[in-house]
Structures are given as structure tokens and as C-alpha cells.
Amino acid sequence: MLRTLRLIPTLSRANMHSTAHNFGAAQARLKEPEDCLAFNAEFPGPCHYHQLYEESLANPDTFWTNIASQLHFKHKSDKGLEYNFDQRKGDVFVKFMDGSITNVAFNCLERNIFRGLGDKIAYKWEGNADGDYESITYNELRTKVVEFSRVLKNRGVKKGDVVGIYLPMIVELPIAMLACARIGAIHSVVFAGFSSNALAERLRQSGAKTLITCDGFYRGKKHIPLKSIADEALMICKNINHSVESTICFEHLKRVTATGAASEVAVINDEENWDNAVADSKEVSAPVEWCQAEDPLFILYTSGSTGAPKGIVHTNAGYMTSAYYSMQVTFDAKPETDVYWCMADCGWITGHTYAVYGPLLNGMTSVLFEGIPSFPDYSRTWKIVDKHQVSKLYTSPTAVRSMMAHPDHMVKDYERSKLKVIGTVGEPMNPCAWKWLNEVVGEKACAIVDTYWQTETGCHLLTSHHTAVPQQSGCGNLPFLGISPQLLDDNGKKIRGEGHGTLVVDRAWPGMMRTIWGDHKRFIDAYFSPYPGYYFTGDGAKRDDEGHYWVTGRVDDLMNVSGHLLSTAEIEAAIASHPMVVEAAVVATSHKVKGQTPYAFVTIPDTAKFSDKIVNEMKAIIRKKIGPIAVPDIIQFAPGLPKTRSGKIVRRILRKVADGEKEANLGDTSTLTDETVIHELWVNRPIKL
Ligand code: WT7
Numbered sequence: 173m174l175r176t177l178r179l180i181p182t183l184s185r186a187n188m189h190s191t192a193h194n195f196g197a198a199q200a201r202l203k204e205p206e207d208c209l210a211f212n213a214e215f216p217g218p219c220h221y222h223q224l225y226e227e228s229l230a231n232p233d234t235f236w237t238n239i240a241s242q243l244h245f246k247h248k249s250d251k252g253l254e255y256n257f258d259q260r261k262g263d264v265f266v267k268f269m270d271g272s273i274t275n276v277a278f279n280c281l282e283r284n285i286f287r288g289l290g291d292k293i294a295y296k297w298e299g300n301a302d303g304d305y306e307s308i309t310y311n312e313l314r315t316k317v318v319e320f321s322r323v324l325k326n327r328g329v330k331k332g333d334v335v336g337i338y339l340p341m342i343v344e345l346p347i348a349m350l351a352c353a354r355i356g357a358i359h360s361v362v363f364a365g366f367s368s369n370a371l372a373e374r375l376r377q378s379g380a381k382t383l384i385t386c387d388g389f390y391r392g393k394k395h396i397p398l399k400s401i402a403d404e405a406l407m408i409c410k411n412i413n414h415s416v417e418s419t420i421c422f423e424h425l426k427r428v429t430a431t432g433a434a435s436e437v438a439v440i441n442d443e444e445n446w447d448n449a450v451a452d453s454k455e456v457s458a459p460v461e462w463c464q465a466e467d468p469l470f471i472l473y474t475s476g477s478t479g480a481p482k483g484i485v486h487t488n489a490g491y492m493t494s495a496y497y498s499m500q501v502t503f504d505a506k507p508e509t510d511v512y513w514c515m516a517d518c519g520w521i522t523g524h525t526y527a528v529y530g531p532l533l534n535g536m537t538s539v540l541f542e543g544i545p546s547f548p549d550y551s552r553t554w555k556i557v558d559k560h561q562v563s564k565l566y567t568s569p570t571a572v573r574s575m576m577a578h579p580d581h582m583v584k585d586y587e588r589s590k591l592k593v594i595g596t597v598g599e600p601m602n603p604c605a606w607k608w609l610n611e612v613v614g615e616k617a618c619a620i621v622d623t624y625w626q627t628e629t630g631c632h633l634l635t636s637h638h639t640a641v642p643q644q645s646g647c648g649n650l651p652f653l654g655i656s657p658q659l660l661d662d663n664g665k666k667i668r669g670e671g672h673g674t675l676v677v678d679r680a681w682p683g684m685m686r687t688i689w690g691d692h693k694r695f696i697d698a699y700f701s702p703y704p705g706y707y708f709t710g711d712g713a714k715r716d717d718e719g720h721y722w723v724t725g726r727v728d729d730l731m732n733v734s735g736h737l738l739s740t741a742e743i744e745a746a747i748a749s750h751p752m753v754v755e756a757a758v759v760a761t762s763h764k765v766k767g768q769t770p771y772a773f774v775t776i777p778d779t780a781k782f783s784d785k786i787v788n789e790m791k792a793i794i795r796k797k798i799g800p801i802a803v804p805d806i807i808q809f810a811p812g813l814p815k816t817r818s819g820k821i822v823r824r825i826l827r828k829v830a831d832g833e834k835e836a837n838l839g840d841t842s843t844l845t846d847e848t849v850i851h852e853l854w855v856n857r858p859i860k861l
Contacts, residue, residue, distance in 0.1 A: 290314075335358070338371055350528075358471055368408060541556065561590045573602075596620070631683040657677050658675075659675060
């Protein structure tokens with residue numbers, strides 16, 4: 173029986189006190205169970221959370237292996253968590269249940285089927301066009317996964333090979349991911365909104381020799397010719413000396429309602445066609461490949477603050493255990509009755525952990541949505557919630573902000589009586605979006621659960637723990653079980669109690685990344701060198717007197733646009749590849765819906781030549797090299813960029829220009845080489861600011 177937070181390991185008082193944590197105030201106030209405030213009748217109360225949390229840190233091996241024992245292992249070693257976060261003591265590594273043998277796809281499918289869930293619906297697929305709908309049971313999903321595993325085998329894909337997946341939110345996306353997991357291949361999903369260049373770069377970096385895609389799809393009224401973008405990427409791959417040997421293309425468009433004119437017809441050769449490939453490989457054997465706990469399960473690329481994107485590697489046993497457990501706890505999962513909907517795309521980690529692995533491992537029924545909240549109009553989300561009686565919804569502050577700008581009846585016309593939990597992820601939740609979710613959507617009967625985590629962490633690090641802690645507006649978050657966050661000051665010293673600092677984690681948990689694909693040194697440099705002994709998140713946070721954390725944002729050169737991390741360096745490099753550009757600098761500025769948006773400053777040799785045409789050319793380059801999401805709202809001409817004497821661009825000043833601040837509020841500029849360029853920045857600022 174699956175139960176949330178019901179796993180109560182035997183508590184030993186001695187253990188509870190051996191790992192003092194920063195909950196002094198909260199614990200002092202909540203000593204006895206009768207002091208606890210319940211959010212709902214079933215809820216075990218804050219004491220339970222604090223006890224369980226203490227236990228998870230005091231006996232991590234028992235805690236995590238107990239959870240893993242609810243999953244299927246062909247062989248279990250006697251190992252728990254092993255790790256080293258301090259490079260001065262040797263190589264940085266993390267392992268969980270090393271030497272154990274399992275298969276994640278087996279746990280998502282066969283394990284549930286053996287438990288009698290074969291006829292249960294795994295996915296309710298809602299297409300982009302309102303009315304396009306299909307459902308698939310666990311049995312049917314398994315059949316499709318086995319079929320596609322045969323295709324991969326037939327194409328020569330072996331355990332440990334990397335398979336690129338470039339698909340929109342259609343059922344074939346989890347099918348392809350699970351087929352890879354079944355045969356021990358490593359999937360590398362690339363978001364279907366990324367450009368051909370971005371796809372090519374990721375295929376080359378990961379060494380993928382196989383690519384899975386589809387003919388095209390509609391995003392609202394826009395037709396995305398995915399196959400031709402993929403073909404272009406394969407041409408680029410050839411030019412950069414990486415050859416993808418095999419492509420499999422699913423014909424998706426023929427089963428959907430067109431919502432706009434198709435910009436082009438996809439050319440699919442017979443040998444690329446998914447259905448042909450399935451028919452041709454019927455006789456191929458593709459049994460479950462039993463994998464080592466620490467074999468890679470997937471690679472997922474995320475922006476780095478410098479250089480190329482980082483291929484984050486997650487492995488089998490640890491990722492599976494964390495995905496399974498965090499799904500249960502954070503969403504108070506009730507697989508028997510829940511209809512759960514994670515709106516995130518599988519091109520991001522949220523889609524991996526909370527649209528595929530987490531819900532399937534728990535035997536949930538999930539909605540899988542191909543479309544966008546604004547199409548055919550802003551009531552679409554609530555129409556789907558009503559139609560499928562969704563009880564748990566996982567969305568983003570960006571999506572919420574875009575919806576709340578429209579009349580409330582677009583929500584209220586639809587029934588939301590089953591909705592109990594609304595989770596958000598990607599960016600800090602702002603108070604007015606929280607209020608709208610609470611009052612308009614949730615009618616004060618839903619838990620609003622802000623979840624903080626990263627591609628690298630694999631699962632939630634901070635969440636509201638709404639079943640254990642009373643909800644308050646804009647409440648900060650508590651660490652997830654087994655997660656030990658710390659705040660460090662500017663000197664790298666631990667801050668005790670209340671404070672504001674850099675958010676780090678001082679010990680490993682099962683679901684965290686293991687390395688950067690092909691670049692273990694970068695893994696250490698980026699995450700463990702800044703503060704030896706700690707995992708560095710790249711974010712800043714505040715902690716209040718009750719141990720609640722409030723994430724304040726990135727402390728590095730990454731920006732967060734609609735919940736997606738973008739590297740300023742990557743956008744700058746794209747702009748600088750325009751032949752007229754001398755230099756470019758990009759900063760993040762705040763945006764009503766997207767949270768943040770890029771704002772670029774560009775220097776070209778001849779002022780008079782700076783025109784809309786050039787700006788549009790630069791935007792086209794960024795769209796092509798990175799994707800539409802990275803295109804700056806404003807590209808401003810700058811005759812020179814403010815620099816320090818050592819040549820470092822002073823982004824602080826550029827941010828002030830971008831944020832529309834007055835020139836008088838500049839602060840100290842005495843360390844800059846040429847102060848006259850600063851005034852020019854204000855002179856050239858677009859009028860509409
Ligand atoms: C970065 C990770 C995890 C899936 C989505 C993004 C920011 C994420 C929150 C939150 C404040 C948040 C952080 C983090 N972030 N969730 N609840 N409150 N900031 O995954 O692309 O790896 O980005 O997103 O800055 O480091 P990602």
C-alpha cells in the first residue's frame with residue numbers, strides 16, 4: 173500500500189538529538205503532538221515532519237533503503253549512500269545502493285501491472301486542439317514500450333548508448349524514454365522548442381547516434397515543422413564531425429486536428445518511419461536489461477553560466493528512489509483516487525521526474541498536455557481540470573501569471589472541486605500570483621505548494637510540506653526529507669539561525685546528479701569547488717527563525733525566463749556572431765509574466781548603421797542558435813560598455829539601465845575605465861521605458 177509520509181522509521185531519541193539542525197525555534201514551539209496544527213484531518217502534523225526529517229538525516233541509509241525497498245530490485249547490495257563532497261579529500265562522487273541491480277522502466281510498468289494496475293489509465297493525453305484526446309493504460313503503455321524497445325534494439329542500440337529524443341508532449345515521448353530505460357540505453361531529451369543548432373550541439377556533446385523525433389506539431393495555431401528542424405540539426409552534426417546513424421520519426425500530425433496552416437510537409441523516408449520500424453522489429457527480442465544502481469539513466473542538458481550547456485547525468489537506483497518518494501510526499505499522492513497533472517514539458521527536468529518517472533513509479537493516472545494555457549483561450553487549463561477532475565496540479569509561476577491577467581470567470585466557469593494541491597516550480601512565487609491561486613483557483617481549499625529544486629538535484633530540495641505544516645500566504649519552504657541545506661556568508665562560513673546567504677547542501681541524497689557527461693572536472697568546478705565540502709546550488713536564500721527558506725534567486729550569470737535557466741554568456745556569444753557586432757552584454761530585467769527577460773546591449777562600429785533590420789537579424793541568430801525563449805525583448809545600441817580596469821563588464825550598471833532606473837541612482841563608478849560610456853547608455857535607452 174502506498175502512503176504518504178506514513179513511513180515512520182523507529183525513532184530513537186538519541187539519534188534525533190545527534191543531528192541538531194536549524195529548527196530550534198520551531199521545535200521549541202512544537203514539542204508535543206497535541207501542540208501540532210493540522211492542515212487536514214489525516215495529516216500527521218509538524219512534529220511528524222520534524223521527527224521524520226531528523227531521522228532522515230540521522231540514519232540516511234536506513235531511511236532511504238527503506239523507501240527503496242518499496243520498489244523492485246533484482247539484487248540488493250548492503251550499501252546505502254556513499255559520497256564525498258570535498259575534493260581535498262579525494263574525488264567528488266555520489267553513490268546509492270551501489271552494486272544493487274534494478275530497472276526503472278520495469279518499476280514504472282511491470283511492477284504496477286503485477287500489482288493489478290494493468291487496466292488503470294497511465295496517461296490521459298490532451299492534444300493542442302481542444303477535443304484531441306487519447307488515453308493509455310499501464311498494459312497498453314507497456315506493450316508500446318516493449319515494441320519500441322525492439323525498434324531500438326533492431327537499430328543496434330545497446331546498453332549504455334545515448335539516444336537523442338526530440339519530441340513534443342505526446343505519449344510517444346514517455347514511450348521513447350521508457351524504452352531506453354528498459355534496454356539500459358541513456359536518453360537525452362531535447363526540448364522541442366529548441367533550435368536545430370541547439371539540438372545539434374546536444375547530440376554531438378552527448379554522442380547520440382540515434383535520434384527520435386516526429387513530423388511536426390502545433391503549438392496553439394503555430395505549426396512547428398519538427399522533422400525539418402531535426403534534419404537541419406543532422407546536417408549541422410555532419411559539419412561538426414558527429415554523425416547520427418539512425419533516425420526514427422513518428423507521424424503525429426495525421427492524428428491531430430490542424431489548428432493552423434502547416435508551414436511545410438515533413439519528408440519521412442520509409443526507413444525512418446516509426447510504424448514501419450515497429451513492424452520490422454516484431455521478432456527482435458528486447459527483454460528488460462537489469463542495470464547497476466549507478467548506471468546512467470539519462471542525460472539532460474541545462475545552461476551553464478559559462479561555456480556550453482552541461483549534460484547532467486542521473487543514475488538508476490538513486491534517481492528512482494527520490495522521484496518515487498518526493499512525488500508521494502510533496503503531492504500527498506493518493507494513487508487510488510488522484511488524477512494528477514504536471515504541466516511541464518518532458519524537455520525539462522520537471523517533466524522527467526514529475527510527468528514521467530515519479531507518477532508512473534507510484535501507479536498514478538496523469539494528464540499529459542501537448543498544448544499551451546492560452547489556446548484556444550486562457551480557460552483551457554481549467555477546462556482540462558474540470559474534464560478529468562484533476563486533483564493535483566503542478567504548474568509554474570509564469571503560467572499562473574499569464575492566466576491571472578484574464579477575467580476570473582475563465583477559471584470559475586469550470587469545476588475544480590476535486591483539486592486539492594497546486595504545486596509550482598521554476599521561480600519564486602510572487603504574492604499576487606499566490607493569492608490568485610489561493611482565492612480564485614483554489615477557493616481557499618487547496619494547498620499551494622512551492623517547490624524549489626534543479627535539473628541537478630533530480631527531485632525537490634525545498635517544499636511546503638503542506639500535509640505537515642499549516643499554510644500561510646507566501647510561506648517559505650522546509651527542506652525535503654533527507655536534504656540538509658545550509659546558508660553560507662560571503663566568507664563561506666555557515667550562517668546559523670536567521671539569515672541570508674548562498675544556498676548549499678552539506679550532504680548527498682539519492683536523486684542528485686552524479687557528474688556532467690564527459691566532463692567530470694567541470695562537475696567538480698561548477699558545483700563543489702566554490703565551497704569545498706558543499707554542493708553549491710547557484711542560488712541565494714533567506715532563512716527565518718522557524719527554519720523556513722525563501723529562495724531569492726541566482727547568484728551567478730544565469731537568468732530565469734519563464735522558469736527556464738538561460739546563460740547570459742550563451743546569448744552574448746550568439747549576438748556577437750553577427751558580423752557587425754563588436755561586443756555584446758546581456759542582463760536580466762524583470763518581466764510581468766516571464767519573471768525575467770533578457771535585455772541586450774550591443775556595440776557596433778558605426779552608430780548610424782544600428783537599425784531595426786540589424787536588431788531583427790540579431791534576434792534571428794539567437795532564435796536559430798538557442799531558441800525563441802532566449803530572444804531579448806530589447807536590444808539596445810551602446811557605443812561602449814561600462815568596464816572595470818581589468819576589463820570586466822559591470823553588469824550592475826547595465827541592469828539599472830534595463831530596469832528603467834534613473835541615471836542619478838548609479839552608485840559608485842570610480843573604478844570604471846571610461847565613465848562617459850555610462851551617460852550614453854541612458855541616452856540610447858528606448859523611449860518606452
Ligand atoms: C533553478 C533551476 C526544477 C525544475 C525547474 C527549473 C530556480 C526553481 C524555484 C522556486 C525560486 C526556483 C532556481 C534554480 N528555481 N524552482 N520554487 N523558487 N527559484 O529547473 O532549469 O534546473 O533551474 O530555477 O534558480 O537554481 P532548472
